[in-house]
Amino acid sequence: MLKIKNLHVSINGKQILRGLNLEVNRGEVHAIMGPNGTGKSTLANVIAGKPGYHIDKGEIIFKGKNILELPPEVRAQEGIFLGFQYPVEIPGVSMTNFMRTAVNEHRKYKGLDPMPAGEFLKLMKEKQQLVEIHAKLTNRSVNEGFSGGEKKKNEIFQMAMLEPELAILDETDSGLDIDALKIVANGVNKLKTKDNATIVITHYQRLLDYIVPDFVHILFDGKIVKSGGKELALILEEKGYEWIKDESPN
Amino acid sequence: METKYNDIIFKEKVVSLFEQNRAQIGANDTTRMSKERDVAFKQFKKVGFPNKKMEAWRNTNLKDVFAYNYNIQFSPADEKPELIEAFQCNIHNFDTQTITLYNGWYLSEDKHLITLPNGTIIGSLAQAIKEYPELVQKHYNKYTNIEENGLIALNTAFSQDGIFIYVPDNVKTYKTIQMVNILDKEDNLFIQNRNLIIVGKNAKLTILHCDDSYNYSRSFTNTVTEVFIDEGAEVDHYKLQNLNDNSTLINTTYFHQELQSKLTTNSITLNGGLIRNKINVVLNGEGGEANVFGVYLVDKEQHIDSQVFVDHAKANCNSDELFKGIIDDNATAVFNGHILVRKDSQHTNASQTNRNVQLTDKATVYTKPFLEIYADDVKCNHGATIGQLDEEALFYIKSRGIGDYDARLLLLYAFAAEVINKISIATLRESIDDLVKKRLRGELAICDQCVLQCKDQENTYEFKIDISKI
Numbered sequence: 001m002l003k004i005k006n007l008h009v010s011i012n013g014k015q016i017l018r019g020l021n022l023e024v025n026r027g028e029v030h031a032i033m034g035p036n037g038t039g040k041s042t043l044a045n046v047i048a049g050k051p052g053y054h055i056d057k058g059e060i061i062f063k064g065k066n067i068l069e070l071p072p073e074v075r076a077q078e079g080i081f082l083g084f085q086y087p088v089e090i091p092g093v094s095m096t097n098f099m100r101t102a103v104n105e106h107r108k109y110k111g112l113d114p115m116p117a118g119e120f121l122k123l124m125k126e127k128q129q130l131v132e133i134h135a136k137l138t139n140r141s142v143n144e145g146f147s148g149g150e151k152k153k154n155e156i157f158q159m160a161m162l163e164p165e166l167a168i169l170d171e172t173d174s175g176l177d178i179d180a181l182k183i184v185a186n187g188v189n190k191l192k193t194k195d196n197a198t199i200v201i202t203h204y205q206r207l208l209d210y211i212v213p214d215f216v217h218i219l220f221d222g223k224i225v226k227s228g229g230k231e232l233a234l235i236l237e238e239k240g241y242e243w244i245k246d247e248s249p250n
Numbered sequence: 251m252e253t254k255y256n257d258i259i260f261k262e263k264v265v266s267l268f269e270q271n272r273a274q275i276g277a278n279d280t281t282r283m284s285k286e287r288d289v290a291f292k293q294f295k296k297v298g299f300p301n302k303k304m305e306a307w308r309n310t311n312l313k314d315v316f317a318y319n320y321n322i323q324f325s326p327a328d329e330k331p332e333l334i335e336a337f338q339c340n341i342h343n344f345d346t347q348t349i350t351l352y353n354g355w356y357l358s359e360d361k362h363l364i365t366l367p368n369g370t371i372i373g374s375l376a377q378a379i380k381e382y383p384e385l386v387q388k389h390y391n392k393y394t395n396i397e398e399n400g401l402i403a404l405n406t407a408f409s410q411d412g413i414f415i416y417v418p419d420n421v422k423t424y425k426t427i428q429m430v431n432i433l434d435k436e437d438n439l440f441i442q443n444r445n446l447i448i449v450g451k452n453a454k455l456t457i458l459h460c461d462d463s464y465n466y467s468r469s470f471t472n473t474v475t476e477v478f479i480d481e482g483a484e485v486d487h488y489k490l491q492n493l494n495d496n497s498t499l500i501n502t503t504y505f506h507q508e509l510q511s512k513l514t515t516n517s518i519t520l521n522g523g524l525i526r527n528k529i530n531v532v533l534n535g536e537g538g539e540a541n542v543f544g545v546y547l548v549d550k551e552q553h554i555d556s557q558v559f560v561d562h563a564k565a566n567c568n569s570d571e572l573f574k575g576i577i578d579d580n581a582t583a584v585f586n587g588h589i590l591v592r593k594d595s596q597h598t599n600a601s602q603t604n605r606n607v608q609l610t611d612k613a614t615v616y617t618k619p620f621l622e623i624y625a626d627d628v629k630c631n632h633g634a635t636i637g638q639l640d641e642e643a644l645f646y647i648k649s650r651g652i653g654d655y656d657a658r659l660l661l662l663y664a665f666a667a668e669v670i671n672k673i674s675i676a677t678l679r680e681s682i683d684d685l686v687k688k689r690l691r692g693e694l695a696i697c698d699q700c701v702l703q704c705k706d707q708e709n710t711y712e713f714k715i716d717i718s719k720i
């Protein structure tokens with residue numbers, strides 16, 4: 001479903017990704033791990049289409065199409081979802097209206113009529129329960145005044161509403177206590193089907209006890225330097241990132 | 251054939267017009283008013299029109315306004331427009347009592363002053379001077395300051411008519427009173443209205459003050475409004491401006507508040523060539539509360555200037571100012587806020603905020619918040635920002651599948667909505683909300699009817715994307 005080939009990306013002339021390759025198929029869960037500042041968020045943002053990055057080389061193929069020229073909204077409508085490391089507060093835009101607009105834009109892209117209000121409210125309720133997010137939050141402005149945990153749950157709530165084919169969750173575990181972590185992980189697991197795929201980006205092995213990946217990749221210095229099964233996360237946990245530095249060729 | 255006039259030439263013209271028409275201008279004056287008219291005229295003769303050298307006019311230049319010739323009507327036109335009915339506001343479930351100024355003159359089919367069953371008197375100020383000279387004289391010209399600038403003096407010298415509203419003590423007007431200023435004249439008009447609003451002790455009044463153009467003619471309006479709010483009274487005041495791009499409107503309002511009175515005033519500027527809203531509030535009794543809000547949406551070559559002066563003359567008062575603006579194309583926005591807390595005005599709470607979204611490099615914003623505090627036990631804060639749309643927020647919205655145009659609209663609307671949401675009358679809020687959405691989409695024309703009655707009343711306006719409450 002997703003094929004990234006030899007991706008080189010820079011910001012303001014600074015090289016961040018240097019020849020990254022990754023392939024993700026339907027039904028798979030991939031974990032990307034790596035130390036801070038190594039380019040994990042850059043990768044997630046570039047897939048989602050965030051402006052400001054310069055693609056020096058390489059391509060990103062999603063469902064057979066090179067998506068690098070597509071604006072972020074079209075990538076979203078095509079089925080890509082980014083769970084933000086730092087969800088943005090948008091005062092004055094209510095969660096409900098935001099989601100209703102988003103859901104209907106997705107439907108329009110698929111040639112469907114807007115969802116009737118009643119049906120939409122039902123859907124909201126159902127998905128709120130999935131991430132145990134309080135209904136009150138959805139009446140508030142997007143992320144405004146939400147706690148760190150609420151913001152992360154809200155990302156998963158939005159993912160549940162939009163049912164993406166590829167979800168990229170950027171450090172959805174950071175700042176969560178163990179209960180919230182379980183709720184978030186549980187939400188992600190319930191949303192998993194044989195037709196969609198998930199990339200979880202994380203700094204710690206902890207999340208992977210709850211979202212069990214099929215593949216673990218270690219991103220270091222702008223490249224994937226090691227890939228393996230879920231046991232790779234455990235080795236990494238035990239040996240630390242220093243181990244990667246020693247192993248990595250440069 | 252347009253002759254070039256500068257402010258000096260125009261001043262001379264106005265001065266000689268005053269002298270020629272002096273008898274007619276002050277025909278109904280009481281002795282005191284007549285004297286004050288002459289004093290004001292002298293003051294104008296001395297200072298002339300405001301110019302860029304004056305601190306308060308540094309960023310609003312009237313030079314281009316005086317490049318055109320203007321005419322003054324010293325008596326109402328004979329022909330009555332047929333649109334009086336059309337301007338009756340018919341927002342669904344919004345019952346208003348409409349009073350209209352047509353090219354600066356009170357417009358009525360019969361009486362120029364009416365008394366509602368609850369004793370509220372509304373109508374023409376010229377008529378009120380004839381019928382209730384004592385009442386008018388008690389307040390007229392008491393809250394203005396002709397030394398503030400030449401235009402205030404000029405208005406005091408020239409004004410012949412305007413709106414008069416009197417709400418007796420303890421009366422709560424159940425209907426919103428809608429004051430509509432309609433400009434409809436082929437030749438360039440210079441209009442100087444004077445409005446007087448008196449709200450008695452523990453009374454309540456809601457006013458909607460609309461400035462509308464009926465066509466695209468050039469005009470220059472210099473309005474002065476005095477509002478007296480007696481002890482325990484409450485005034486809700488909305489100013490809605492939708493004028494054509496050739497119009498100049500200098501709108502000066504003086505609110506004078508007594509003990510424990512409450513004022514909320516909200517200026518909503520949707521369109522206009524050059525608009526200056528000067529709002530003066532004097533909190534002259536303890537326990538007073540003044541909320542001064544505004545939102546302005548300007549584009550093309552438009553110019554909006556918001557000037558707010560809040561005088562905490564007595565202790566234990568609260569004031570809250572919030573002005574937000576969206577400035578597009580080559581437009582300019584000016585904000586000058588001034589809060590004065592006098593020496594004995596302890597326990598003052600004052601807040602002042604101005605936020606601007608500048609959509610292009612060519613748009614200009616001047617904002618200057620200013621606190622002048624002489625008391626020591628006070629809580630005051632102010633803030634001013636000029637920014638672009640938040641790029642992070644834009645990407646966040648787009649990443650959920652919402653396109654660029656709609657994402658921007660959503661953010662702009664959310665920005666303006668903070669002020670719109672402060673409108674306490676739900677029906678009015680919804681109508682204004684619709685107008686703002688239309689304006690942001692570039693679909694708001696200068697209505698050929700009252701601004702609140704935009705063509706299809708049946709369908710409230712909706713974004714292509716639906717951001718209405720569900």
Ligand SMILES: Nc1ncnc2c1ncn2[C@@H]1O[C@H](COP(=O)(O)OP(=O)(O)O)[C@@H](O)[C@H]1O
Binds near residue numbers: 016034037038040
């Ligand atoms: N806007 C930017 N301008 C310059 N450098 C940036 C910018 N954003 C991120 N970087 C740099 O890019 C590198 C990768 O950042 P990021 O992708 O956020 O890493 P990670 O998510 O792995 O912690 C870091 O060195 C960071 O400092």
Ligand SMILES: [Mg+2]
Binds near residue numbers: 041042170171
């Ligand atoms: Mg990161």
